Every structure is written in C-alpha cells, then in structure tokens.
Amino acid sequence: MKRCTKCILPETFPGIKFNDEGVCNFCTSFKGVEHMEVKKQEYRQRFESLLHEYKGKGTYDALMCYSGGKDSTYTLAILKEEYGLDVLALTIDNGFLPGQTTENINNVVGNLAIDHLLLKPRFDILKKIFRECSENSIYPPKTLERASTICTSCMGIVKFSALRLSLEKNIPFIAFGWSPGQAPITSSIMKNNPQMIKMMQRGVFDPLHKIVGDEIRPYFLEASHFTSSYSFPYNISPLAFLEYDETVIFDRIGQLGWEPPKDTDANSTNCLLNSFANKVHKKQFGFHPYAFEMAKLVREGYVEREVALEKITSIEDKTIVELVEKKLEEQ
Numbered sequence: 001m002k003r004c005t006k007c008i009l010p011e012t013f014p015g016i017k018f019n020d021e022g023v024c025n026f027c028t029s030f031k032g033v034e035h036m037e038v039k040k041q042e043y044r045q046r047f048e049s050l051l052h053e054y055k056g057k058g059t060y061d062a063l064m065c066y067s068g069g070k071d072s073t074y075t076l077a078i079l080k081e082e083y084g085l086d087v088l089a090l091t092i093d094n095g096f097l098p099g100q101t102t103e104n105i106n107n108v109v110g111n112l113a114i115d116h117l118l119l120k121p122r123f124d125i126l127k128k129i130f131r132e133c134s135e136n137s138i139y140p141p142k143t144l145e146r147a148s149t150i151c152t153s154c155m156g157i158v159k160f161s162a163l164r165l166s167l168e169k170n171i172p173f174i175a176f177g178w179s180p181g182q183a184p185i186t187s188s189i190m191k192n193n194p195q196m197i198k199m200m201q202r203g204v205f206d207p208l209h210k211i212v213g214d215e216i217r218p219y220f221l222e223a224s225h226f227t228s229s230y231s232f233p234y235n236i237s238p239l240a241f242l243e244y245d246e247t248v249i250f251d252r253i254g255q256l257g258w259e260p261p262k263d264t265d266a267n268s269t270n271c272l273l274n275s276f277a278n279k280v281h282k283k284q285f286g287f288h289p290y291a292f293e294m295a296k297l298v299r300e301g302y303v304e305r306e307v308a309l310e311k312i313t314s315i316e317d318k319t320i321v322e323l324v325e326k327k328l329e330e331q
C-alpha cells in the first residue's frame, strides 16, 4: 500500500493527496515543530491563567476522564501533583477493562489520594450498541476518520456522562488524556458552548437511541441541563501543550504503581475491545483508525516513523478478538 514518505498515512485515507516526492498534503501543510512550540507556550499560559481564575471555586477543580491508560494516568498525576488541583477521576467501564487496568486505576487513585467514581453502564445495552457498530458504521464518514465506530460510541457515552456530571457537581474543567496526536492544539482548551453541545450530542445520541431507545438517556444531557442554572465547563487536554515523552510517562506512572497490561494491543493500554474495533474499522474503511493520530505524532516528532508504522500495521491478537466476539455474542 502506498504511504506518505514522511508520516505514515496510507493512500486509502480520505482526502489524501501526494506530491512528486510522495509526501502527503497533511505533511506539506504542517507549519513545523517551532511553530508548534510557540503555540504550546501560548496554550500553557492560557491554561495557567484559567486555573488561577477557577481553582477552588467548584466542588472539585477538575473532572478527569480516567480510562486507566498511560496518557490519562499521566495527565491525572500532572494535574494533581504539578498544578495542585483537587481532581475527581471518572472511569467508565465498558465491560472490557483488563484486570491489570482495574488494578492500575486502584493503585493510582490511591497513591495520588484522589476521589474516584466508577460508572459501569449495563452491559446488555453496551452489547447491543457494540454489535450494531460492528456491522454498520452508524456515523457520518467524516466522524470516523480518527476513531472506529465502536470507539466513537463508547467515547460519546464517556464525554456526555462526564459533561452531565460536571454540570451537576459544578466542576469548571473536564480533563482528557488525549495525546498530541489525538488533540489538535487549537482544541486543547475549549469552553463548552450549550448550543454547540446540543448539536454535538444529537450526533451521537440519535444513532445510539435508534439502537437501544431511552435506556441511553442517563449518559447524556437532558433538556434541563441547558437552562441557565448550569455553567458549562472547559474541556482541557493538557498533553497537547505539555511535555509528551513516552519514556518520561512510563517512568512517572510506574512510580504510582501503574503496570502495562499484557493482554491489550499495541495502540491501547486500557481496553480489550480496541483490537476488535480496529479490525472492524479496517474492514469497513480500508485504513487503521489510529492512522491519523500516529501520523500526527510522527510529523510532530514525538514518535519514530518505524515505530508508528509497526503499531498500525500489526495484526490484531486472535485470542483477544475471539474473546471479544464471544462476549458480544453471549445472550
């Protein structure tokens, strides 16, 4: 398969074009690492001035969407230890958390002395959703350029559950552990706007509602959340503007009792469903759902091209995929 000679994007990626040297349009329009550094500095300052403004004003300073993966674990540590924030960690268990991840989460929140909420949605509901997503891509193709249908559904539940909780508990920030490959710097600090949220929620809620009906409502905002009695939080993705170095990350979280799970795939350190979701996505669209993210990390100098290439071309572990299929088929 033809791939960009600079990053790793394949010819099957939507909207891709190559120049005579085989370099893709995403790479040729990239403004360079120095430009990124200036932007990062700018966002870091903005982040710090927002903290100054909001710290100590809500029930907690920040609600961390805590998957138990390496990036969200690292973000949680930074928020608590470097910035001294009072953080509430929220984990959504989609039924596919590896045992090691549960252990990691318990170690980390214990060692950091952080309040932790675990939300485990009914598996009969999730199963119906995941099954449907493995057969039909229920979202517009544009939505699925950077994540699989399954991941998009799961993340929708996470994002809107977190937003609902942050409104009800009056928490000014929702933190995500997105890597610089996943979060564009320009959206790393975003004030949630009720009108925009209403529209975005419809994009996820409606397709899921079609599959499972009203059972999906507790994970999303109700009409009452859009009244003026609630103030909408900022979404922050600190890893987009802070240091991002895998060696530093593994070292730091290792000290908090975090160990890599052995039974996940190369692209995820916290979800067994991921391998299956990736496999389905490649079949549906002809490119790996992590291709865009990994390409961005290569382009911006965070990851070696070879390492990224290996991650997105590795074949899914058959045992894990079969385990997931079996769990989704069970009555």
Ligand SMILES: [Zn+2]
Binding pocket: 004, 005, 006, 007, 008, 009, 023, 024, 025, 026, 027, 028, 295
């Ligand atoms: Zn490229």
